Amino acid sequence: MICRMETDDLKAFLELAKSRRSVRDFADQGVLPAGVIEQLLEAARWAPSGYNLQPVHFVVVTDPDQKAALRQACMDQRQVSDASAAVVFVGDRDVVKHHFDGVLSMDLEAGAVNSEYERLLRRYVPLAFSTGPAGLGWLWKATLAPLMGWFAAVPSMPAVHRRYWLAKQVGLSAMNFMLAAQAGGLATCPMEGFDTRGVRRVLGLPRGMEPMLVVPVGYAAKTDLTKTRLPLASLVHNERWHERHLR
Numbered sequence: 379m380i381c382r383m384e385t386d387d388l389k390a391f392l393e394l395a396k397s398r399r400s401v402r403d404f405a406d407q408g409v410l411p412a413g414v415i416e417q418l419l420e421a422a423r424w425a426p427s428g429y430n431l432q433p434v435h436f437v438v439v440t441d442p443d444q445k446a447a448l449r450q451a452c453m454d455q456r457q458v459s460d461a462s463a464a465v466v467f468v469g470d471r472d473v474v475k476h477h478f479d480g481v482l483s484m485d486l487e488a489g490a491v492n493s494e495y496e497r498l499l500r501r502y503v504p505l506a507f508s509t510g511p512a513g514l515g516w517l518w519k520a521t522l523a524p525l526m527g528w529f530a531a532v533p534s535m536p537a538v539h540r541r542y543w544l545a546k547q548v549g550l551s552a553m554n555f556m557l558a559a560q561a562g563g564l565a566t567c568p569m570e571g572f573d574t575r576g577v578r579r580v581l582g583l584p585r586g587m588e589p590m591l592v593v594p595v596g597y598a599a600k601t602d603l604t605k606t607r608l609p610l611a612s613l614v615h616n617e618r619w620h621e622r623h624l625r
C-alpha cells in the first residue's frame with residue numbers, strides 16, 4: 379500500500395514531469411550559477427544502463443564561440459546558442475573495452491554483483507558486443523541471430539544494433555538530466571536535429587564516440603508553453619496488443 383507521504387511525492391513528480399516543456403526561447407541570463415550543471419549531470423549519471431556499462435559521456439558547451447559553432451552543426455537552431463549551456467550526450471561504441479572491467483570490479487567491491495552474476499556477465503557481455511576480427515563476427519551475428527530466433531528466444535545483439543543500443547542508454551540519462559533541470563527551475567530542449575559529422579568536428583570527438591542528443595539548458599523566456607498528449611487509453615494495451623484508433 380502507498381503511504382500518504384509517498385502519494386504526495388508521486389503527485390509532485392507527476393506535476394514535474396507534466397510541466398517540463400521543450401523550450402526554444404531562452405532568456406539572456408548568461409551563465410548558470412556554479413555547480414548547477416554538475417548537479418544535473420549527477421542526475422544523468424545515476425540513470426540506469428545496460429549491464430551498468432555507463433556508455434554516456436557529457437560534453438558541456440558554454441563558451442559563446444563554441445556554442446555558435448555547435449548551433450551551425452544543429453541546423454542553426456537558435457536555442458543552442460541562446461541557452462546558457464548546451465550539453466551534448468555522447469555514446470561510447472567501445473564501452474565494453476573502456477568500462478567493463480572497471481565497472482565490474484567496482485560493483486563486486488560494493489557487493490552489487492555476486493560471483494555467479496559476474497561469471498554470467500564475463501561470458502555474455504564481451505560476446506554480445508564483439509564484432510569479431512575484421513567485423514566478421516558482426517556479419518555472423520547479423521545473419522545468424524534472426525535465423526536462430528525461429529527456434530529459440532535470441533536477445534537483440536548490441537554488436538549489430540550499436541547505435542540503437544546507445545540511443546536507449548542516452549535517452550534515459552538525458553531524461554534524468556531534463557527532469558532535474560525542471561526541478562531546479564531551468565528549461566531544456568532535447569534535440570536530434572543536427573549534423574552528426576558537424577557536431578563531431580566542433581567537439582573534436584574521437585572515433586567510436588557518437589553524438590546522440592544535444593540538450594540546451596538555461597532560463598526559459600516564456601513559461602506558459604502548452605503541449606498536448608494523446609489520451610492514455612489510446613496507448614495502453616493490457617496483457618497483449620489491442621488495436622487502438624484515435625477518433
Ligand SMILES: Cc1cc2nc3c(=O)[nH]c(=O)nc-3n(C[C@H](O)[C@H](O)[C@H](O)COP(=O)(O)O)c2cc1C
Pocket residue numbers: 398399400401402455567568569570571572605
Ligand atoms: C529525441 C528527440 C529529438 C528532438 N529534436 C528536436 C530538435 O532537433 N529541435 C527541436 O526544436 N525540438 C526537438 N525535440 C522536441 C520535440 O519537438 C518535443 O519534445 C515534442 O514536441 C513534445 O513537446 P514537449 O517536449 O514540450 O512536451 C526533440 C524531442 C525528442 C524526444
